[in-house]
Amino acid sequence: MNLRRTAAMSRKEFTQILRDPRSLVIAVFLPLIQILLLGYGARLDANHIPVYVLDQEGSQSSQALLKAFQASPYFDVINAVNNYHALVRAIDADQCKLGIVIPWNFSERLDDAGRTSVQALVDGTDNNSAQLAEGYAQVVVATYARNVQLDWFARHGLSQQATSPLSVDYRTWFNEDLESKNFMIPATVALVMALMGALLSSLTIAREWERGTMEQLISTPVTALEIMVGKLVPYLFVGLIDAVLCVVFAVGWFAVPFRGSLGAFFFITTLFLVVILGIGYMISVATRSQLGASQYALLVTLLPTTMLSGFAFPIDQMPAPIRAFTYIVYSRYYVTALKRIFLSGAAINDLIPEIVALTIYAVVIGFFATRAFRKNLQ
């Protein structure tokens, strides 16, 4: 590999990027828009869950329970209906996710038998929100029930029984407030990097084929490896600038903690960019058309990065064959590393497995990309 020729190749590619204002816009604005959109849009927290209530009893205690629902920050009691049918219609029409029904004999059963129940009709369509809503509803009812019990103990002179046998103390690590933005946004950085890398690099070679300038390049003495390195170095720079933009936004705008080392972040980001640029390059070498290149690029970068990297869906909950498959999804390592750098303050020596995996990937991809290119020339 001749450094001078490679540098010349890079310079040419740089000039080409700078001369095309549109590609610059893509390189800067696309990541910004992505991080803003996903930062605000990709949240899983269930707050302000819309609730309808049906109070068939209308007593003081039933009203007190409903007030407890109203006071919870997780629920918005938006309507009180007076018949079951109206509640069913509201859930059917997506007007509420949770319907609380207090039966007509709620307090009567509590006084007579000491046991009573409330119904929670949950729209199970979105199983995740439904599960969170159920959890929060449990807490509201349990707290209310606890107060009723305390009252009862006091009235029956059993105050010594009033202490609760068990209390649970939670210590949450890394994402103390359990906010979904804190794990979605670092993963979004990975998504943006994957996209930008694939998008930019997949089109470079295909463009040269389509315009016929590839023949000119081939007639010069540059080698396959030099073309690849020369073409990709400028995009590596663009990618690193995007990475800085992403981190600035994640920390400055969305207040995601960044606890790890910047060195580790840049090191692993560079590795990831090499892998993704290599993949994009390989695709564009193999397909020779911009349409094909862009479609394949989306297919091998966007889909695995959103679905199989642990971006939003936890890998340990997937069926075993899919879980095994995720080990060959390169973004999996990057997403894991990013989450740990941002939230648990990981340094380079905490990320050895991820670094090794990405390095192997980079070498293999580089090898195949140069080979594919040589073959394509013949």
Added chain:
Amino acid sequence: MIVKEFLQLRRDRYARFLLIVPPIVQMLIYGYAATFEVNHVQIAVIDFDHSQESRDLLSRFAFTGRFEVAKILANEQELKSLIGRSDIPIALKIEPGFAELLRKGQTAHLQVIVDGTNSNTALIAVGYVNQIANQFSQDYARYRLNQQTPAMATTVPQISLEQRPWYNPDLNSQWFFVPGVIGSITLILVVNLTAFAIVREREIGTLEQVMVTPIRPFELILGKTIPFFIVGLADVVLVAVVGTLWFQVPFRGNVLVLLLGVVLFLLSTLGVGLLISTLSSTQQQAFASSFFFLNPAFTLSGFAFPITSMPKAMRIITYADPLRYFLIILRGTFLKGVGLEVLWPQMLALALLTSVLLLVSVARFRKTLD
């Protein structure tokens, strides 16, 4: 014109591949990988008390099926490094003296250390921990009362929450995602195809050739879009059949209602595709623009992230997203089995959005032809 367009699609190797393989692969991957269920969460336990009570509490965790006791630890250091390396998301710790406090009628403590990195899984898991701890607490209180004043024990007031998840009683993730995948695959496919096909003709210069023939602009647009409409329809059917049969998702509604939604939605995606084609002069631009549209359309549709959890400004933007309405129609017909009496606002909104999109894009398209 339509025949020509079809012939071209059939000849194009990539196009043929893109029409059949990715939709099915996506359906299968999404169906299996997209899960928000929380089962078999690995937990580590550390019991310094070694009493009957502490063992009773810990064994309740193994019984639920939600948790799997993966490690039994002897000291705190191990626990710290396990959680620190994100090897295990939850650890339970019981201090010495746990049983003694219980027996004395005081409050004993269960310490739960949670790796909050994935806040969603952590929240759901914490919900389960709460339920188990609460049940233990109730049971022990009754037992205590029963020993002291047996007469009163049965009358301690208890209030329970009976939960009835509708439409998806087992809270199965696949039932939620499979109908959604039908919508998102269709969106990506049709918008990309339409935008690219037209831009490519312009780039190659064959669009000019077509224009010098006596064909009228309106006929040209129809001829260009009808094949994509039919392809889109075929793909919806393909993906829907594969998805419902493979993952056994119920279809409870009316096929005709769904069909109406599909037609409206396909028309809106054609509108978007046409619009993108008028905005871009090269395939690269078309690619970037379609991406600019597709990604937000996907994120803001409610496909995976609940719209009610978004900030207000984002929620307002979602009303301009055709996929948002189509997803409600899909889930409404598949899972809820509701008909037009419930879905008419979505149909109406989709029809309006489609008309606006088609009017604007056709007007712009005609202008680019002149």
